Amino acid sequence: MCRLAMKTASKPFSPFSVLEAMEAMQEGYDGSGLGLLLRGLEFAEYKYNAKDPILSGIAHSEAALARLNKIMIEAGFELKYDHEFDVKRQMIEAKDRFKYILRVYKQSATWASLSAEEVENRLMLTRLALRKDGEAHGQDLTVFSLWPDVAMIKEVGWPLGVGQALGLDSGRITSRICMAQGRQNTNYGINLYACHPFFIQGVATMTNGENTAFIPIKDWLSGRGFPGYIGYQSDSEVFAHILHYVTKQLKLPLETYKHVITPLKNEELAAHPQGDFLRGLRDACRRLIIDGPNAVIGTLPDETSMLVMDAKKMRPATVGGKPGEWAIASEMCGVDAMIPDRDRSKDFQPMREHTVIIPPDRQELQIWSQFDHLPIHQAA
Amino acid sequence: MVSVRSLANTPSSLTPNDLPWIIEHREDRCTLCGKCAAVCPVNTLKLAYMRKRMPHLVLAATERGSSYKTFVGIRQSTEVSKRCIGCGSCAMVCPNEAIHPVQNGERDRFRFVNSQQGEPAKRGGRRNVPGASLLDRIIFDRISMLTDPALDAGRHEFSCNTLLGRVLPPEEYVRRKLAGEWIPPVREIFPFVIGSMSFGALSPNMWLGLLQGVAYCNEVLGIPVVMATGEGGCPPWVLRSPFLKYIILQIASGYFGWDEIIRAIPEMQCDPAAIEIKYGQGAKPGDGGLLMWFKVSKLIARLRGVPEGVDLPSPPVHQTLYSIEESVMKMIQTMSMAWNFRVPVYPKISGSTSAKSVLNNLVRNPYAGALMIDGIDGGTGAAYNISMDATGHPIAANVRECYLDLCAQGKQNEIPIFAAGGVGKNGNVTQNGMALIMLGASGVHMGKFIMQSAAGCLGTESNRCNVCNIGLCPKGITSQNPKLYRRLDPDQVAQRVVETFMSIRTEVKKVMAPLGRSQSLPIGMSDALGIDDKDVAERLNIRYVC
Numbered sequence: 001m002c003r004l005a006m007k008t009a010s011k012p013f014s015p016f017s018v019l020e021a022m023e024a025m026q027e028g029y030d031g032s033g034l035g036l037l038l039r040g041l042e043f044a045e046y047k048y049n050a051k052d053p054i055l056s057g058i059a060h061s062e063a064a065l066a067r068l069n070k071i072m073i074e075a076g077f078e079l080k081y082d083h084e085f086d087v088k089r090q091m092i093e094a095k096d097r098f099k100y101i102l103r104v105y106k107q108s109a110t111w112a113s114l115s116a117e118e119v120e121n122r123l124m125l126t127r128l129a130l131r132k133d134g135e136a137h138g139q140d141l142t143v144f145s146l147w148p149d150v151a152m153i154k155e156v157g158w159p160l161g162v163g164q165a166l167g168l169d170s171g172r173i174t175s176r177i178c179m180a181q182g183r184q185n186t187n188y189g190i191n192l193y194a195c196h197p198f199f200i201q202g203v204a205t206m207t208n209g210e211n212t213a214f215i216p217i218k219d220w221l222s223g224r225g226f227p228g229y230i231g232y233q234s235d236s237e238v239f240a241h242i243l244h245y246v247t248k249q250l251k252l253p254l255e256t257y258k259h260v261i262t263p264l265k266n267e268e269l270a271a272h273p274q275g276d277f278l279r280g281l282r283d284a285c286r287r288l289i290i291d292g293p294n295a296v297i298g299t300l301p302d303e304t305s306m307l308v309m310d311a312k313k314m315r316p317a318t319v320g321g322k323p324g325e326w327a328i329a330s331e332m333c334g335v336d337a338m339i340p341d342r343d344r345s346k347d348f349q350p351m352r353e354h355t356v357i358i359p360p361d362r363q364e365l366q367i368w369s370q371f372d373h374l375p376i377h378q379a380a
Numbered sequence: 381m382v383s384v385r386s387l388a389n390t391p392s393s394l395t396p397n398d399l400p401w402i403i404e405h406r407e408d409r410c411t412l413c414g415k416c417a418a419v420c421p422v423n424t425l426k427l428a429y430m431r432k433r434m435p436h437l438v439l440a441a442t443e444r445g446s447s448y449k450t451f452v453g454i455r456q457s458t459e460v461s462k463r464c465i466g467c468g469s470c471a472m473v474c475p476n477e478a479i480h481p482v483q484n485g486e487r488d489r490f491r492f493v494n495s496q497q498g499e500p501a502k503r504g505g506r507r508n509v510p511g512a513s514l515l516d517r518i519i520f521d522r523i524s525m526l527t528d529p530a531l532d533a534g535r536h537e538f539s540c541n542t543l544l545g546r547v548l549p550p551e552e553y554v555r556r557k558l559a560g561e562w563i564p565p566v567r568e569i570f571p572f573v574i575g576s577m578s579f580g581a582l583s584p585n586m587w588l589g590l591l592q593g594v595a596y597c598n599e600v601l602g603i604p605v606v607m608a609t610g611e612g613g614c615p616p617w618v619l620r621s622p623f624l625k626y627i628i629l630q631i632a633s634g635y636f637g638w639d640e641i642i643r644a645i646p647e648m649q650c651d652p653a654a655i656e657i658k659y660g661q662g663a664k665p666g667d668g669g670l671l672m673w674f675k676v677s678k679l680i681a682r683l684r685g686v687p688e689g690v691d692l693p694s695p696p697v698h699q700t701l702y703s704i705e706e707s708v709m710k711m712i713q714t715m716s717m718a719w720n721f722r723v724p725v726y727p728k729i730s731g732s733t734s735a736k737s738v739l740n741n742l743v744r745n746p747y748a749g750a751l752m753i754d755g756i757d758g759g760t761g762a763a764y765n766i767s768m769d770a771t772g773h774p775i776a777a778n779v780r781e782c783y784l785d786l787c788a789q790g791k792q793n794e795i796p797i798f799a800a801g802g803v804g805k806n807g808n809v810t811q812n813g814m815a816l817i818m819l820g821a822s823g824v825h826m827g828k829f830i831m832q833s834a835a836g837c838l839g840t841e842s843n844r845c846n847v848c849n850i851g852l853c854p855k856g857i858t859s860q861n862p863k864l865y866r867r868l869d870p871d872q873v874a875q876r877v878v879e880t881f882m883s884i885r886t887e888v889k890k891v892m893a894p895l896g897r898s899q900s901l902p903i904g905m906s907d908a909l910g911i912d913d914k915d916v917a918e919r920l921n922i923r924y925v926c
Contacts, residue, residue: 213902215904216903281553283547284547284793286900287793287903290899
């Protein structure tokens with residue numbers, strides 16, 4: 001079983017503190033890899049404008065890097081800052097890492113007149129073009145994200161060791177949100193893309209557990225014709241795509257996500273104030289019903305964080321913290337490591353009906369239940 | 381050599397050894413009660429007086445050398461029309477285990493002369509392909525263990541129902557719901573449906589028993605089982621009863637029974653579960669229904685609006701239609717309108733290489749509620765042997781192809797595919813059904829299995845009985861003759877229906893639990909399927925395992 005840790009705080013902090021929390025939970029995982037997602041970034045050596053997109057990935061050869069540069073220039077991106085990691089190569093298991101990429105770009109001035117939706121679309125298409133280019137050249141280019149204020153790192157190895165190898169302990173990068181996961185995928189072929197967290201257009205999730213309904217869900221998402229619904233090297237990638245589909249395509253509130261992946265039963269819906277709408281939604285989104293055990297931790301572009309469970313609740317997760325600072329982890333010791341000075345009696349372990357939401361102001365923990373009224377239009 | 385005239389020698393002459401079933405009769409145990417001959421549905425058994433010579437050596441010239449003994453025994457007719465059908469009714473009534481039919485191990489010669497009067501062989505029942513079917517060979521091999529502990533079929537909650545009816549894409553659903561527009565009707569049903577068997581084909585007692593059982597499953601056990609009528613309507617009292625909601629009404633090319641149905645609409649207490657428009661059936665593609673005169677009783681004649689005792693062959697196609705487009709537009713929309721767009725309407729077609737084109741037409745019509753595909757292994761009340769044996773398409777590849785086609789269009793949740801044709805033909809009903817579901821079907825229909833399981837139908841894949849077509853069903857399942865159908869107690873049928881569905885429900889859980897599935901029926905979960913045949917695995921796009 002893998003272990004998850006996420007911290008969100010109004011004041012930026014070092015991702016290394018989250019890796020230390022992973023270490024606290026080390027008995028529960030094999031430590032075969034690290035996946036990191038940072039939001040709300042600050043660089044010690046660069047004054048970052050949060051509107052500029054950041055490209056994260058790995059160029060496995062010089063040629064790949066050259067092609068990447070060419071593609072980015074052709075797409076109208078201008079390089080503003082290239083974060084050089086203090087890489088300790090001897091600590092990295094893989095030997096084909098030519099350069100870890102974490103670069104701030106300025107997008108083409110011609111995009112200024114485009115709608116926000118179109119800009120988001122183009123950022124995604126550029127990321128997919130880079131990914132495709134790498135796949136066409138024997139996976140020599142791996143791209144995790146291209147999005148404003150989001151950086152991602154994925155690497156094989158012991159999580160804390162990977163953090164040290166990449167110099168994350170130096171404090172050169174800090175962020176307001178850090179999502180960390182400590183394992184390479186084990187159920188399908190080893191692939192950096194298969195490592196959580198998963199990212200699509202600002203939406204990111206990481207998951208604990210196995211999704212046995214993966215193939216039907218993947219088949220359905222693939223059939224949407226949406227260019228970003230690809231990959232699926234891991235069964236958990238669908239959680240990010242479903243969250244994206246619900247919030248960005250259906251444009252429904254975040255609370256609806258839980259109704260889509262784990263709908264209520266008939267008798268529960270019969271008693272629900274919006275039971276009629278929700279029953280229809282369950283039918284329409286039937287292929288997106290997950291079959292955990294899963295704990296899903298997600299973050300959204302506005303720095304909202306969330307945690308939900310599958311309907312059987314067979315994977316652990318705890319949330320705790322204080323105003324301005326919250327942590328979610330697979331185990332209590334993980335939360336302890338991230339926020340030791342909190343009121344532990346207020347820690348919360350969600351049940352099958354709950355969605356834990358930490359809004360961007362981080363002042364309180366919202367515990368929303370599926371049995372509650374859904375914040376949508378009256379007609380529903 | 382004896383003269384020709386002393387032999388019964390015509391081209392169609394047969395001996396018991398030439399027949400598909402041979403009666404084995406033990407004269408030493410026979411009590412001569414005559415029950416077997418009385419019960420035999422085809423009159424093959426005759427009580428006969430016979431004489432045999434008792435030779436003994438006599439030296440005196442005054443006495444004859446032999447004496448004769450007469451005795452009474454059972455003989456089997458070798459006439460084509462009266463050949464033994466292997467039903468075993470004789471064995472059932474024999475008080476002394478003196479008689480039973482045995483299948484002829486040789487390939488029988490009977491089949492070569494089974495065309496008397498120029499009439500090709502006909503039968504009811506099944507396709508008669510013994511041995512494990514393809515569906516029997518599909519196994520569920522993606523077992524969740526350490527990465528995801530298997531579920532407890534007895535303790536966890538399972539959601540194993542399916543949807544029948546058109547489901548909107550989520551974007552369109554949300555838009556219409558917020559705008560207050562029409563949402564197509566959808567029924568949540570148990571994925572194993574009692575397939576369409578008409579009120580003319582089944583006896584009144586069988587029909588009543590099925591309906592009672594279905595009502596119990598719904599109202600007491602909470603298993604939302606539905607049953608489909610075949611062509612030929614529904615008893616008037618059922619149309620006006622609250623049980624109509626468990627019934628899928630079928631309309632087929634003869635439109636039999638629809639006068640009664642249309643007249644009953646204003647008096648209906650509830651809507652039917654769905655309307656099935658039959659364009660074809662798996663056992664006899666290209667043929668309409670074939671209710672033979674033996675079965676057109678007074679009641680059936682009234683329901684169908686025809687005179688008693690006439691053959692009722694439905695035309696092979698709906699005479700008012702030219703094309704699939706027109707069919708979809710005219711019939712699906714007309715039937716939808718009859719119930720004010722509150723009832724799902726869907727077509728049933730024979731398994732066919734052209735199934736995909738039908739499906740694609742349905743996808744484009746916003747009123748089509750599902751597609752039901754009936755494969756070659758489907759049963760029927762009556763058909764020509766050639767249709768049953770050699771016409772049609774097996775269901776597995778047909779369903780898979782259609783499902784993958786829907787996936788490519790992203791519409792697999794919008795038009796549910798229902799599959800039939802050989803589900804449970806060897807008794808493995810849940811295995812067969814779940815295999816089809818994981819290949820992409822939303823549910824399955826079963827006919828023969830229910831007749832066997834709930835009413836003790838004697839048919840097997842070895843051409844046993846198979847006389848549903850002539851109204852002589854020895855169990856009273858497919859007969860309109862009160863002497864026969866009174867053998868069947870509707871209450872006992874109802875009880876067996878209930879037992880059958882309870883058992884299927886448990887088995888469904890026993891399949892889902894080790895796969896780590898409990899929250900929704902694993903439709904299209906093809907990663908869980910395996911078969912020990914490379915070609916089949918490749919064709920169905922599942923895993924080859926050995």
